[in-house]
Amino acid sequence: VGPEALSLWKSKSTFTSFGVFFLQMGWGDLGAFGEPSKETPNLDQMASEGMLFLDFYTANPLCSPSRAALLTGRLPVRNGFYTTNAHARNAYTPQDIVGGIPDSELLLPELLKKAGYINKIIGKWHLGHRPQFHPLKHGFDEWFGSPNCHFGPFDNRALPNIPVYRDWEMIGRYYEDFKIDLKTGEANLTQIYLQEALDFISKQQASQQPFFLYWAIDATHAPVYASKYFLGTSQRGLYGDAVREIDDSVGKILKRLQKLGISENTFVFFTSDNGAALISAPKQGGSNGRFLCGKQTTFEGGMREPAIAWWPGHIPAGGVSHQLGNVMDLFTTSLSLAGLQPPSDRQIDGIDLLPAILQGKLIDRPIFYYRGNEMMAVRVGLYKAHYWTWSNSWEEYSKGIDFCPGQNVSGVTTHTQEEHTTLPLLFHLGRDPGEKYPLSFASDEYQRAMERISVVVQQHKVTMVPGEPQLNVCDKAVMNWSPPGCEKLGKCLKPPKSDPKKCFWPH
């Protein structure tokens, strides 16, 4: 950020707080991004008061690695949130995972803490559920939510139900103490998460402390839920009800900031951890608009995300940016706003977006699309080169697991892992955002674009030092049998004998 812009916000505020909304929602789920039911008035208003990012990406087509990337500013292949059990496989943190966020990683809240910030996570942590990975050990001061997805209900024998934590200890379990009715889709959770956010903001404002609020809720992740008031209110069915409730919550949180007079001191960003899960559509999954495929894939539908930056008085209202952005940039941008430097002892992949946000600059930077341990594709400017293509295996596909329902691009949405490293498939995302028309290998345009891209890829590969993979080993003994606090509640369960195995990652 240039000195003028910097002094502008410094003069207006003594601190800048941060809010990050990080959800599973597709590019095409917001009215502002062309969702035809137009049911997100609050998010659309956030966009019209702030800046819409049209070329913004997540770091991975799956939840845990993206969340690790957001908080570390680093690609999952660096911070360990990937697997080497098989080639190019998506991995995450189910409750039998042994790994989690390594102590060696520096998380955004850890760094902000040194500058006096109070940090809270509301919702799904997903960076490991064993005690050493607890968010309060990694810089957060407060937590309300769960370590894993809200799958269930389980019988507490083969699998325990997922615990819900307040700070250090569990206060109950999903389906037992925090009801989710899978039949009706009713759950009151988003309302609880909303209230947590409102209370936290009011408390910090009263104590005049800068804060980082990470609202990482899970209502649009299958099993999708909404509270009673929102059930049946959307044209889009249950998924739409959940979106409407989130939209309403975002609106209430922004209004609270305004009412407390701290909206001009609070930088807020809304985005998503992966593309809509088309496998769960239409009832439990959203929309990636016109983009190809969805969650689990490195096509645009899997990783291009809705993104809105909001900071009244600083970000010009109604702005639109074509800056190539990534969730990892929120790490670096937040540090920049807090007057902190990113760690210099490691590779940071996120860039400072402030010049793009405040001065409308376009920073030249690539986007890497990883699936597990493999760089599947890269975007440079408007060109995207696929070095590997894969939707999912024939075996999974034949079982009805389809990451690209209704879509089929010959030679692109392949059901075997196809290597194109010597002659990448190249798309121009301006003319062809849907990745349907690979450029001719013989064209001058192909040659020119690939010359530029090859340099970027070579540089990336040469300097890549992968982290120790955290998502290789699974063990039923490490599941959420006896989380801290279970004794007080009488909710401790007996774990089975330890039997660590290679995790199986089919996708």
Add this chain to the structure above:
Amino acid sequence: VGPEALSLWKSKSTFTSFGVFFLQMGWGDLGAFGEPSKETPNLDQMASEGMLFLDFYTANPLCSPSRAALLTGRLPVRNGFYTTNAHARNAYTPQDIVGGIPDSELLLPELLKKAGYINKIIGKWHLGHRPQFHPLKHGFDEWFGSPNCHFGPFDNRALPNIPVYRDWEMIGRYYEDFKIDLKTGEANLTQIYLQEALDFISKQQASQQPFFLYWAIDATHAPVYASKYFLGTSQRGLYGDAVREIDDSVGKILKRLQKLGISENTFVFFTSDNGAALISAPKQGGSNGRFLCGKQTTFEGGMREPAIAWWPGHIPAGGVSHQLGNVMDLFTTSLSLAGLQPPSDRQIDGIDLLPAILQGKLIDRPIFYYRGNEMMAVRVGLYKAHYWTWSNSWEEYSKGIDFCPGQNVSGVTTHTQEEHTTLPLLFHLGRDPGEKYPLSFASDEYQRAMERISVVVQQHKVTMVPGEPQLNVCDKAVMNWSPPGCEKLGKCLKPPKSDPKKCFWPH
């Protein structure tokens, strides 16, 4: 329109003029509808100052029939703009067509003329090019444009180049006097059409006459073109350049209305005659967003259109409507605004949209999706029932003609004409706007929805009196060899001997 709203606009103006922008552009081509390059600032502003229609349809997935429907307020199967040469075939008016708009049809400009309106068409007429079909014989006072698409260049032996008319007479031909450079995509035509519009508006304002301006230009129809200033300016390639020039033109026309102080007396509507021609994409075709397939088909991508109503001081800014609308409604709505009744001696399919536009009402009405002589599908509320499915034939498809590139929904995007009249395929367009998930025939929801839809369809079929089909006979002798005015220009060509045949309609 209720008495309050009516008196409102009556008191504010002595007359209400109409502008209709009618182009070939897809639902997903506008930033306001989620086009990811966001290159239509003027249309987006028109939307934010007016009302966005999200569930608006054209009357046919092809140009001529839609244009006939717009001007008559009647389905093509009634006004004759269809063929019976084969089942469910799209037909239009190439220059060897013998038919055209019948004298028995009453066109919007004919009716408005009686109320003192001056009517002008700028661009493609497409309702027949033989003398009896001339737009000035059907209510228009002025014409600048061509009777057919700007295909070419032709050699003036096998085929004559398409003439450009000013009013009654031709003033030149495409490629000869009105250049289109197919290699570079450069043509100055949109600029000429823009100037015609601006001049007409200023002239009518000066003479205090109410007007109807029908701006039906063709720059986004293959072969796509843009003027030099716009070439190479879009992320989307040549098609995007053409869109940007149209967007710029729309902005200039609206600004002219404002500058002349008549924007509050002018009702303006922007929409499209069919979905984006995906067969021409990506270079020569646009985007239907997340909808299925494109032009030529009765899936949403073929017939759901971008639509914006603009009338400052009357239409609330930033409004959004889910009213099911159709281009035929512009006929009835315009008559309503002019204080005229639609003809009572024939079936009119268009409805008066003013209650939806001015009072936010939702009028219950079906949308019929015709392909030639067949009702392929019907929409009632959020449900769409397909009675027939067809993309195109295997024969055409195997030649590379693909109306649904990258898309394939099993049993839906069929390559044979599939009859579902006894058990229609049913989709819920709220949950599933992409028509990917047919409802289970056994479900209660299917039963309930089909009960309602069946009544609508039965009623429609019982009262349907098809018009005499106009698009059955073709004859090379009727082509644009010697249009009126050719003598003065020395541009008359000798027609071949008459040899009328059944037209061949492959799709």
